[in-house]
Amino acid sequence: MTALIQHLVDALSVGSTYALLALGLTLVFSVMNLINFAYGMLLVWSGYIGMGVINAGVPFLLTVPIVIAFATLLSMAIGRIAFRPFIGAPPITLLITSFGVLLVIQYIAIVIYGEGPRILQLPPLFSHDAHIGAIRIPVLELITIGTGVVVVTLFYALLQRTSFGAQLRAAAESPSVARLMGVKPDRVLMLAFAISGAIAGVVGLLWFAKVGALTPRSDLNPTIEAFIAVVLGGLGSIRGALLGGLALGALETLMNISLPNSALGYEQAIVFAAVIAILILRPAGLTGTRREVA
Amino acid sequence: MLLAGENLVVGYGKTRVLKGISLQLEEGEALAVLGANGAGKTTLMMTLAGLLRPWQGAIKLNGRDITRVPADERPGLGIALAPEGRGIFATLSIEENLLIGATGLKRRFGATEARRRAEETLSRVYEMFPVLGQRRANRGSALSGGQQQMLAIGRALLAQPRVLLMDEPCLGLAPKVGNEVYEVLRELRGEGQSLVIVEESSRRALDFVDRACVIKLGIKVLEDQASAMKADDRLVEAYFGLDPGIDPEQTAL
Numbered sequence: 001m002t003a004l005i006q007h008l009v010d011a012l013s014v015g016s017t018y019a020l021l022a023l024g025l026t027l028v029f030s031v032m033n034l035i036n037f038a039y040g041m042l043l044v045w046s047g048y049i050g051m052g053v054i055n056a057g058v059p060f061l062l063t064v065p066i067v068i069a070f071a072t073l074l075s076m077a078i079g080r081i082a083f084r085p086f087i088g089a090p091p092i093t094l095l096i097t098s099f100g101v102l103l104v105i106q107y108i109a110i111v112i113y114g115e116g117p118r119i120l121q122l123p124p125l126f127s128h129d130a131h132i133g134a135i136r137i138p139v140l141e142l143i144t145i146g147t148g149v150v151v152v153t154l155f156y157a158l159l160q161r162t163s164f165g166a167q168l169r170a171a172a173e174s175p176s177v178a179r180l181m182g183v184k185p186d187r188v189l190m191l192a193f194a195i196s197g198a199i200a201g202v203v204g205l206l207w208f209a210k211v212g213a214l215t216p217r218s219d220l221n222p223t224i225e226a227f228i229a230v231v232l233g234g235l236g237s238i239r240g241a242l243l244g245g246l247a248l249g250a251l252e253t254l255m256n257i258s259l260p261n262s263a264l265g266y267e268q269a270i271v272f273a274a275v276i277a278i279l280i281l282r283p284a285g286l287t288g289t290r291r292e293v294a
Numbered sequence: 295m296l297l298a299g300e301n302l303v304v305g306y307g308k309t310r311v312l313k314g315i316s317l318q319l320e321e322g323e324a325l326a327v328l329g330a331n332g333a334g335k336t337t338l339m340m341t342l343a344g345l346l347r348p349w350q351g352a353i354k355l356n357g358r359d360i361t362r363v364p365a366d367e368r369p370g371l372g373i374a375l376a377p378e379g380r381g382i383f384a385t386l387s388i389e390e391n392l393l394i395g396a397t398g399l400k401r402r403f404g405a406t407e408a409r410r411r412a413e414e415t416l417s418r419v420y421e422m423f424p425v426l427g428q429r430r431a432n433r434g435s436a437l438s439g440g441q442q443q444m445l446a447i448g449r450a451l452l453a454q455p456r457v458l459l460m461d462e463p464c465l466g467l468a469p470k471v472g473n474e475v476y477e478v479l480r481e482l483r484g485e486g487q488s489l490v491i492v493e494e495s496s497r498r499a500l501d502f503v504d505r506a507c508v509i510k511l512g513i514k515v516l517e518d519q520a521s522a523m524k525a526d527d528r529l530v531e532a533y534f535g536l537d538p539g540i541d542p543e544q545t546a547l
Binding site: 184 | 390
């Protein structure tokens with residue numbers, strides 16, 4: 001029983017991280033049909049900035065908003081400089097642009113921080129375990145799940161309760177009719193990049209708190225996981241991104257506990273095979289919608 | 295002159311669809327643009343609304359050249375289009391669909407006044423279409439075709455347009471529902487709303503507007519007072535280039 005609860009918390013925690021990642025990726029996709037492969041670099045940069053701020057002696061509670069603000073601004077800058085000029089361009093143009101952006105900000109990181117791994121030093125609390133009866137749960141997992149709930153709640157409030165949110169959903173559903181209503185496509189785009197960046201800031205801290213070490217090429221894993229979660233859930237759907245992220249977390253946890261030791265090295269491949277199997281059965285993803293944001 | 299299109303040439307890719315069309319609308323006037331399928335009526339509306347940029351020619355609002363004003367700024371100038379196929383946002387609630395029509399007001403009147411006007415128009419739209427008020431929290435996709443058309447009209451009204459552009463408001467609706475739509479439009483006319491309406495079928499439109507023009511393959515072939523046009527065989531000829539005596543309604547529908 002205790003083992004089951006621990007596994008469930010594991011799955012929820014991994015799943016929350018993936019769900020947030022997928023949320024940030026799918027939001028930009030929904031308004032621009034862009035799979036932003038530079039997304040993982042936002043996490044990496046958030047990690048480096050967090051590292052720098054913490055090393056400068058800033059308390060952790062202040063570090064979080066600083067990192068989020070930085071990631072938001074970086075994401076908006078990328079959106080403004082690299083993607084806004086391509087509103088309405090074919091997906092392949094956007095794809096190539098996103099790889100270009102990825103390389104540029106990756107090499108800036110290499111020049112500044114070098115290729116070697118750096119450590120994101122978080123308060124000791126993060127590496128403690130919480131004891132609830134007989135169950136031991138890493139504090140980081142609880143923080144991750146709690147953050148996931150808070151971010152998703154804020155996100156839905158913004159999307160469903162504000163006029164900005166309505167404009168964003170309208171533009172995602174039908175860009176041209178939204179323009180007829182006075183919705184400015186470039187503003188919607190900036191809003192999507194801003195929200196997506198803020199989420200990347202949060203996930204960046206959580207991700208590297210868990211992984212520990214950080215290199216300029218650490219973007220690959222989170223980008224791939226986010227991409228899989230998004231496709232698994234249904235491209236362009238917010239609900240799908242959340243569902244896909246949680247499902248992917250559950251799948252990975254399940255593999256971790258059920259695979260024999262000798263097969264653990266192939267865990268990732270087996271997870272992907274399972275995802276491919278799901279997509280063969282449900283080609284449009286778990287939620288099956290394509291253009292819907294909420 | 296409230297709205298004027300001057301010698302508009304518009305196309306897609308290399309294909310010219312409008313081949314030099316001019317039209318004028320006076321304050322408080324209603325103009326019908328008639329023509330068969332493929333004549334360029336929707337292209338004309340999209341051009342006036344700014345979604346298409348003319349290759350040549352100009353669009354003027356109250357004498358000001360707005361040819362290069364993008365579509366998303368035109369509602370702020372007082373031009374609102376209820377597009378062909380209605381363009382309801384299926385994933386937004388009915389109230390959100392209406393309120394998004396008021397997006398341009400902020401630019402026109404400032405935030406506080408825009409909010410006041412939006413709320414005022416919203417309650418007026420709910421009075422006109424009680425069903426929208428009753429179902430305001432439902433999704434746009436939950437409405438029937440006729441109700442969606444009411445929503446599209448209501449949403450355009452939220453922009454408090456100086457010119458209301460309507461692209462085939464009765465397309466795909468049962469005749470009875472189409473009559474209800476016209477009932478509403480007549481009410482708006484009574485309040486002095488200036489509007490341009492695109493129709494394939496002419497009879498109902500001609501009863502309703504002051505003036506009408508017929509376009510055919512991107513060229514305006516006829517323009518006159520609606521009353522004169524109704525009594526006239528030229529309309530049939532303009533539509534089809536056939537001998538008078540064939541009822542265009544019968545053929546077009």
